[in-house]
Amino acid sequence: MSFLSMQGVGYTFPGWPPVVRGVDWEVGEGEFRCLVGRSGCGKTTLLKLAAGLLHPGEGHIRFRDRELATPGPDVGFVFQAPTLLEWHRVLENVLLPVSLQHRPTPAEIDKAHQLLAQLGLADRARHYPRQLSGGQQSRVALARALILEPSLMLLDEPFAALDAITREELQDDLLHMCRLRKTTVLFVTHDIAEAVYLGDRVAVMDAGRIVEEIQVDMARPRGPATRTSPAMSRHCAQVRHVMHMEAGYDRLSPNGGESVRPELVEGPQLVEGLREERA
Ligand SMILES: Nc1ncnc2c1ncn2[C@@H]1O[C@H](COP(=O)(O)OP(=O)(O)O)[C@@H](O)[C@H]1O
Numbered sequence: 001m002s003f004l005s006m007q008g009v010g011y012t013f014p015g016w017p018p019v020v021r022g023v024d025w026e027v028g029e030g031e032f033r034c035l036v037g038r039s040g041c042g043k044t045t046l047l048k049l050a051a052g053l054l055h056p057g058e059g060h061i062r063f064r065d066r067e068l069a070t071p072g073p074d075v076g077f078v079f080q081a082p083t084l085l086e087w088h089r090v091l092e093n094v095l096l097p098v099s100l101q102h103r104p105t106p107a108e109i110d111k112a113h114q115l116l117a118q119l120g121l122a123d124r125a126r127h128y129p130r131q132l133s134g135g136q137q138s139r140v141a142l143a144r145a146l147i148l149e150p151s152l153m154l155l156d157e158p159f160a161a162l163d164a165i166t167r168e169e170l171q172d173d174l175l176h177m178c179r180l181r182k183t184t185v186l187f188v189t190h191d192i193a194e195a196v197y198l199g200d201r202v203a204v205m206d207a208g209r210i211v212e213e214i215q216v217d218m219a220r221p222r223g224p225a226t227r228t229s230p231a232m233s234r235h236c237a238q239v240r241h242v243m244h245m246e247a248g249y250d251r252l253s254p255n256g257g258e259s260v261r262p263e264l265v266e267g268p269q270l271v272e273g274l275r276e277e278r279a
């Protein structure tokens, strides 16, 4: 039995066409699974369904053998923006999921310090978020998601706004932290190399469906040598190929294959903007 299991999952925002369609996805305990796809194909919606933040209109989602109801402490979520509370210090931000339940105990405060130390932020605990760089803020968001030791972590393009080198450091930090805790991870990105470097498998999503899942046969732990290895290039080419195959409907779409609804595309200016973002 899977740790997380989706069967025939569909989701429709009222009054719009379906954004997630017939998704079957089985995730085993301790696996690191990545989801790639063009902007607007339904990745965030699928992740919110996995978190229990949205409920499927069709099909079933089971988490640890139970129908998924509401988000619990067992699930950690990291968004694209670090979403830290500006008026709280770093330590208080990390402890926020605990503070929402009770006053943090000395052991929990110790744990927050430990997490910060593991993420290279030992001397930043008393700083405010605005005193940190983008990469440091993302690390705080990661520590906050890990404080309750969730068995499942859902990450939605968490490093998209970071420069290339910081991003690589954060990827390695994430791999290390999740490996230590045997956390199961669903990681959404539109960066093919990021998905291949991190994942045990990479699922490709298009227009609301998972169209293919590619097994990544690269040894762990992964590191600098992995990034430049022939296996890395080969897997990236494989994922890219699937994404291009699915782009067949480019020809039918007025906005060059972006699966954002045509109704939401107001004019040529926005169409250009979307193309640039993808380039
Ligand atoms: N609250 C909403 N109401 C209506 N449509 C939405 C809403 N949120 C997202 N969508 C639409 O659902 C589709 C999938 O969105 P999303 O899951 O955010 O895609 P992705 O994360 O892959 O970029 C898009 O066409 C988007 O415009």
Ligand SMILES: [Mg+2]
Pocket: 043, 044, 045, 156
């Ligand atoms: Mg998204």
